[in-house]
Amino acid sequence: MKARALVMVLAIAFAFSPGAMAQEVVIGALNDMTGATSDVGKDYALGVAEAVNYCNDNGGVNGKPIKLIQFDYGYRVPEALTKYKLFQRMKAVAIEGWGTGDTEALAPTVTADKMPYVSASYSGHLTDPKKTPYNLFAATDYSTNARATLTAWHDTRWKQHADNGKRKPRFACVYMFASPYASAPIKAIKDQATLLGFDIGPDQDVSLFAIDTKSQVLGLKEFKPDVVWHGNTTMSVSAFMRDAYALGLGAQHIVNLWGLDENLPRLAEKAAEGAMGATVCAFYGEKTPLMPKVVEYAKKFNPGVPSEKRLIRTVQAWSNVLALWEAMKRADKAGALNGEGILKKGFETMQDFDLGLGGAKLTYTATDHRVSGSVPVYEIKDGKFKLVQVTDIKSRWPDKWPSWMGW
Amino acid sequence: MKTKSIVAILFGVAAAFLIAGCAGHSTKASEASYKTPEVILSHAEVPSYFGMWFYDAKVQPVRGKPGNNGSPLIYAFIFNIKNPNDFPVLMDNLRFTVALEGFDLSTVNSQEQTWVPGGKTTQLRVPCVLGMAEASGALMLAGGYKLKEKNLKAWDLIEKWWTAAPDFSFPIEVRDGSAVFKADGLTKVAAFKAKYP
Numbered sequence: 001m002k003a004r005a006l007v008m009v010l011a012i013a014f015a016f017s018p019g020a021m022a023q024e025v026v027i028g029a030l031n032d033m034t035g036a037t038s039d040v041g042k043d044y045a046l047g048v049a050e051a052v053n054y055c056n057d058n059g060g061v062n063g064k065p066i067k068l069i070q071f072d073y074g075y076r077v078p079e080a081l082t083k084y085k086l087f088q089r090m091k092a093v094a095i096e097g098w099g100t101g102d103t104e105a106l107a108p109t110v111t112a113d114k115m116p117y118v119s120a121s122y123s124g125h126l127t128d129p130k131k132t133p134y135n136l137f138a139a140t141d142y143s144t145n146a147r148a149t150l151t152a153w154h155d156t157r158w159k160q161h162a163d164n165g166k167r168k169p170r171f172a173c174v175y176m177f178a179s180p181y182a183s184a185p186i187k188a189i190k191d192q193a194t195l196l197g198f199d200i201g202p203d204q205d206v207s208l209f210a211i212d213t214k215s216q217v218l219g220l221k222e223f224k225p226d227v228v229w230h231g232n233t234t235m236s237v238s239a240f241m242r243d244a245y246a247l248g249l250g251a252q253h254i255v256n257l258w259g260l261d262e263n264l265p266r267l268a269e270k271a272a273e274g275a276m277g278a279t280v281c282a283f284y285g286e287k288t289p290l291m292p293k294v295v296e297y298a299k300k301f302n303p304g305v306p307s308e309k310r311l312i313r314t315v316q317a318w319s320n321v322l323a324l325w326e327a328m329k330r331a332d333k334a335g336a337l338n339g340e341g342i343l344k345k346g347f348e349t350m351q352d353f354d355l356g357l358g359g360a361k362l363t364y365t366a367t368d369h370r371v372s373g374s375v376p377v378y379e380i381k382d383g384k385f386k387l388v389q390v391t392d393i394k395s396r397w398p399d400k401w402p403s404w405m406g407w
Numbered sequence: 408m409k410t411k412s413i414v415a416i417l418f419g420v421a422a423a424f425l426i427a428g429c430a431g432h433s434t435k436a437s438e439a440s441y442k443t444p445e446v447i448l449s450h451a452e453v454p455s456y457f458g459m460w461f462y463d464a465k466v467q468p469v470r471g472k473p474g475n476n477g478s479p480l481i482y483a484f485i486f487n488i489k490n491p492n493d494f495p496v497l498m499d500n501l502r503f504t505v506a507l508e509g510f511d512l513s514t515v516n517s518q519e520q521t522w523v524p525g526g527k528t529t530q531l532r533v534p535c536v537l538g539m540a541e542a543s544g545a546l547m548l549a550g551g552y553k554l555k556e557k558n559l560k561a562w563d564l565i566e567k568w569w570t571a572a573p574d575f576s577f578p579i580e581v582r583d584g585s586a587v588f589k590a591d592g593l594t595k596v597a598a599f600k601a602k603y604p
Contacts, residue, residue, distance in 0.1 A: 034514070034538070034541045035541040036547075037548070038549060039545070039549030042511075075541065208548060209551065211552060235548055267552065302583065302585045303598040304599065
């Protein structure tokens with residue numbers, strides 16, 4: 001009797017003591033807030049932290065708060081490896097990563113360690129679970145996006161072109177050859193161009209740092225492309241658009257994700273009019289069910305950053321955080337809040353899961369980590385982004401879709 | 408008798424737990440009473456200086472591997488964190504961007520939790536390490552048009568900054584700053600910015 005009373009007294013005392021905190025779920029985040037991708041990396045990093053605050057305000061992982069440990073790695077691979085080891089020592093159950101640099105460097109390690117690595121490197125090469133099961137993202141991949149955008153251009157612009165039916169449309173690619181990010185979907189988009197009956201012109205090598213691209217524009221003059229695909233990031237894409245406009249290239253533009261954000265029409269101005277591109281979520285502030293929360297948390301947690309400086313990168317960060325949150329909650333409910341559980345009992349149980357941020361509904365299976373074949377394609381009209389169509393390449397080419405995985 | 412003593416000791420321990428839990432919480436924060444703490448830059452320092460040098464991947468170093476390697480530029484930012492409330496607040500996170508002559512070079516994150524007693528000011532030192540290769544990437548990719556407009560070259564700026572850093576002969580800005588404070592389940596975020604010197 002006395003012993004029971006003692007136990008009760010101690011239990012009550014402990015429950016009210018400051019040491020009695022709910023068990024934390026640690027996740028790491030590797031971001032670039034200093035290096036070459038810091039212009040978009042900062043916005044993404046802010047979005048990661050804001051989204052984790054939202055998750056914690058909404059119950060964390062089934063009552064357990066999420067502890068975010070966030071580091072800048074300056075796009076230096078040795079720094080990424082160092083911080084990864086630190087995350088492991090701090091018992092992180094998953095990592096929110098960043099770009100091609102850290103994602104590719106860490107891919108073999110996270111696979112061996114069974115560490116879910118949710119990053120903003122959306123390379124199609126990471127979608128085959130046989131090769132990279134623990135590399136995940138809440139987005140359609142670069143290759144799917146490239147196929148969808150070219151298809152949308154063909155569906156809408158080429159259909160109305162005066163030469164439609166008289167000749168083949170002409171297509172060329174502009175990107176930094178040596179950049180793994182920029183070159184990732186090249187094979188896929190050229191395959192799609194062939195499928196749609198394009199003539200393919202000579203690739204143009206444009207540095208990610210280029211602000212003068214006249215020689216590359218002139219390199220395409222003779223071929224006279226109807227449409228050019230851009231694989232680079234916003235600054236060099238805008239430089240090419242400005243030079244192409246000034247030199248009268250006459251081509252229309254389609255752009256990969258990291259070249260298409262709110263800064264593109266600001267930098268390229270009227271040269272960007274009509275440019276098309278696939279996104280993986282809505283633009284910052286656009287009307288979607290969860291966007292008011294994205295904006296609210298941005299204002300609350302980073303009041304010093306003006307709204308006009310916030311980009312779609314914030315929304316991309318939210319997408320990755322919310323997908324991991326959902327996976328962790330499912331894994332935890334199944335009693336498996338660990339790397340393998342987060343993958344098998346979490347991500348791979350999601351079917352048409354809607355994040356409410358304007359992106360594709362997420363489906364991950366044990367054999368295919370492409371979340372969807374359905375891609376929203378936007379165009380720039382009067383300096384603003386307007387939805388052109390949602391291209392569903394999976395439904396359109398169901399026989400080919402399985403063979404497109406992983407490249 | 409012995410059992411009674413054990414019970415008394417355990418009650419004592421339990422009471423100590425409760426008292427410890429309540430210590431510092433004599434006044435509770437409420438939406439009405441909770442004032443946002445202030446974050447003020449006291450000063451910046453170059454706590455360790457390595458000079459200005461850079462070699463590229465064509466140069467074979469005496470030891471180690473070749474690469475684009477340069478001296479780091481290390482700053483420390485010392486902030487005064489003022490708690491105007493009569494209850495303690497927990498600073499959960501502090502983040503700001505460092506800009507040299509108007510160019511954003513790094514966003515720094517301090518994640519260590521720090522208690523600030525009611526009515527007191529705590530000083531916080533936040534280090535920021537800048538690398539030459541990273542700075543050139545940030546300047547050329549994010550600031551490419553700005554460099555062109557001002558007719559500046561990225562490496563000329565880097566050389567100037569790395570050489571003149573100990574003199575503080577150019578202004579350093581702290582931008583887009585935010586610090587998250589928690590008390591009794593309530594959260595306040597302080598925005599801050601500063602220029603030094």
